[in-house]
Each structure stands twice: as structure tokens, then as C-alpha cells.
Amino acid sequence: RARMNGRNLHEFYLEGSREIVPEILRIEQKLFRALDNAEFTLVYQPYLNAKTHEPGGMEALLRWKNNELGSVSPGVFIPLLEDTGMIVEVGNFILRTVCQQIAVWQRRGLTVVPVSVNLSPLQFKQLDLPNNILKMTDDTGISPRLLNLEITESAFMEDAEYSRRMLMQLREAGTSVSIDDFGTGYSSLSYLKRFPINHLKIDISFVRDIADPEIEAIVRAIIGLAENLHLKTIAEGVETEEQSFKLRSLGADYLQGYLFSKPVPADEVTRFLSGPIKTGREEA
Ligand code: C2E
Ligand code: MG
Ligand code: MG
Ligand code: MG
Numbered sequence: 001r002a003r004m005n006g007r008n009l010h011e012f013y014l015e016g017s018r019e020i021v022p023e024i025l026r027i028e029q030k031l032f033r034a035l036d037n038a039e040f041t042l043v044y045q046p047y048l049n050a051k052t053h054e055p056g057g058m059e060a061l062l063r064w065k066n067n068e069l070g071s072v073s074p075g076v077f078i079p080l081l082e083d084t085g086m087i088v089e090v091g092n093f094i095l096r097t098v099c100q101q102i103a104v105w106q107r108r109g110l111t112v113v114p115v116s117v118n119l120s121p122l123q124f125k126q127l128d129l130p131n132n133i134l135k136m137t138d139d140t141g142i143s144p145r146l147l148n149l150e151i152t153e154s155a156f157m158e159d160a161e162y163s164r165r166m167l168m169q170l171r172e173a174g175t176s177v178s179i180d181d182f183g184t185g186y187s188s189l190s191y192l193k194r195f196p197i198n199h200l201k202i203d204i205s206f207v208r209d210i211a212d213p214e215i216e217a218i219v220r221a222i223i224g225l226a227e228n229l230h231l232k233t234i235a236e237g238v239e240t241e242e243q244s245f246k247l248r249s250l251g252a253d254y255l256q257g258y259l260f261s262k263p264v265p266a267d268e269v270t271r272f273l274s275g276p277i278k279t280g281r282e283e284a
Contacts, residue, residue: 028080030066035090039066042097043263044115046272047234047256050248053276056234057114057148059256060098061263062090082120091123092132098147099140101266106142110273116148116178121155130169137174144174150201151177153185164195171196178234183222192229200226202252204237210246223251241279 034040046058062078065071081087098115105112123129137144149170156163167177178199183206202222209215219235226233235247238257247255260277 024080027069027072027077028084030069031064031077031080031084031086034064034066035086035093040064040090040093041265042094042101043265044269045256045263046113046261046269046277047236047254048260048272048277050235050244050252050255053260053278055113055272055277056254057116058269058272059116059118059150059263060094061118062094078120082122085122087120087122088126091120095133095147096136096140099136099142102142102146103140104266105269105273108270110270112146112273114146114148114176116150118150118180119155121152124151124155124163124166129166130173133170133175134173145176147175148198149175149177150180152180153182153187153191156187156191156195157185160191160194163191167195167197183218189225192225192231197231199232199234199254202233202235202247207235207237207243207247207257208239210243216246216250219247219252220250227251244279 041063042060043063044058044060046055048054049056062074063071064074064077078087081090095117098117102112102115126132133144133147137147170177176198177196178201179197180201181203182200184203200222202219206215206219206222210219223233232253233251234254234256235243235252236256238244238247238255238259240259243257244255244259259279261272264271
């Protein structure tokens, strides 16, 4: 049962345990049917302006609940979706669902902030991605400007020229792009100047250890870099008032984390679409 919950798949590979392989195969079998069985849902977590606490946008995060396995952590099933190639089909489902959801919120009269969708490296390799996005936004009648894509640096590693062209097409389509988990990848920084990018997401590991002066120096450098390149910064995983205060004083533009809101189902999003978000752990 939910034995793998909250743990990363790679930890299991590293452990080298022989019991793990059948466990993974069992999960994979269920995963193959998850889309058809409507076992995937999306939750949404806002990020807010560090100064005004007005919502700046929200991130869609995938959840999988299976009858037998229970809730499986994305740290486990996302790598499996990638390894099996299923992430492309599931990724299209996620994009379509987000577009439809934005349309629903708009019909209810809500002022919708941009929604960020995590894009796996394999999705980024699909040549028809920009056209797919335009088709989905067109079908649902929403503006592509309400879509943001979160991509990790690892997606750029193989072919810089391809990546630059793909990002240009996405920008032409009207979607914005964030670099997720910034500072944890291995690629050169020069792409930041050459690629059309809108935001850097400061990785949760830096936020967690921001009280460490050397980590603070790294965060200060990331924010300075972003300012000079005219990119916005979003700090992820903010859990305490101390972290929030420090990040704001360092000049982070947006904050995201359990301190403000956990990821919530679509019908609870109205809570943060209608004004400044209060801090507090009551919903964590
Ligand atoms: P990510 O995109 O970097 O997402 C941030 C993760 O941090 C999310 O975990 C979120 O729930 C969690 N988080 C947010 N605030 C806090 C906080 O204050 N403290 C802590 N400790 N954690 C916080 P989640 O939902 O388990 O997702 C993990 C990863 O799985 C994501 O990292 C992303 O790489 C991947 N993922 C999730 N949904 C999708 C999706 O729809 N598509 C793709 N391709 N990947 C996804
Ligand atoms: Mg993300
Ligand atoms: Mg991240
Ligand atoms: Mg991550």
C-alpha cells in the first residue's frame, strides 16, 4: 500500500532493494489505466506578490489516487510517467484540464490569474507543443496569456538551439515560461540571456535553508541576476514568517508555500482569487 508515499522513486533505485522492482511494476500497471479511469486530478497553489500579498498566479499540481494504492506521491509517479512516455498524453490532459478550468472560473465571473503548468522534458521535445497549446486555448476560449509553463533546466541540456526556438514559439503563442527549481541544475547560465524566459523559481532547498548566511548569499545572487536580466523571481516552499520576511527583504518578487496556502482543489481557489492572502498555518 502507500509504502512509497512521500518518497522519491530514485531513493528506491538507490537502495537497490530487490523487492522494489515488482512494486514499481505493480504501480506502473495501475498507472497505465489511470487516465482512462479518471484517477488524476489537479490541485492549485497560489503564489503572491511579496509586497502586497495579491495573488500573482497559481501552479497546477497533479495528484493520483488509485483504489488499491491510495494516494501516490508525484515524486514516485511522475518519473514513471516520464520513463514510460505516458507523460506526453497525461501532459496534454493536464493542459486541457487547466484551460477548461480557467474557462469555468471566468464564466463564474472570477478574475483569473495566470496558471503555471509543469512541463516535463519529454513534453518540451514535442514539436507540436505550441500548436497544441493554441488549439486548446482556442477550443476553450481562453487567452494563452493565462498559461505559464514551468520547465527545469534539464529540458535545455540536449539541444540549446532547439530549446531557444521552442521557447520563441511558446512566447509567440502568448504563454510565459518559468525556470523551475532554479539553481539546482547543471546547465550554463548563458541561456538566461539567449532564451525568452519570464521567471526564475528559487528552489525550495534554498528557501528552507535561507537562515544559513551562505545560502542567503546564493539567493541574493539569484535575485540580483534576475533583476539585471529583467526576470521575476518566485520563491517556492515558503513555510515560515522568517523565511517570508527574509525573502521579501532580499527582493524576491513572489512567494509560494504552505505559509500562505497548500495546493487546493479547483473549487477552493476562489479563496485566493478575491484579494490579498493572509499568512497563517491554519490550512497547512
Ligand atoms: P515542483 O514543480 O517544484 O513543485 C513544488 C512542490 O513543492 C510541490 O510538490 C508542492 O506541493 C510542494 N510545496 C509547495 N509548497 C511547499 C512548502 O511550503 N513546503 C514543502 N515542503 N513543499 C511545498 P508535489 O505536488 O508533490 O510535486 C512534486 C514535483 O512533481 C513537482 O515539483 C514537479 O516537478 C512534479 N509535478 C507535479 N505535478 C506535475 C505535473 O502536473 N506535471 C509534471 N510534469 N510534473 C509535475
Ligand atoms: Mg513547479
Ligand atoms: Mg520547483
Ligand atoms: Mg521540483
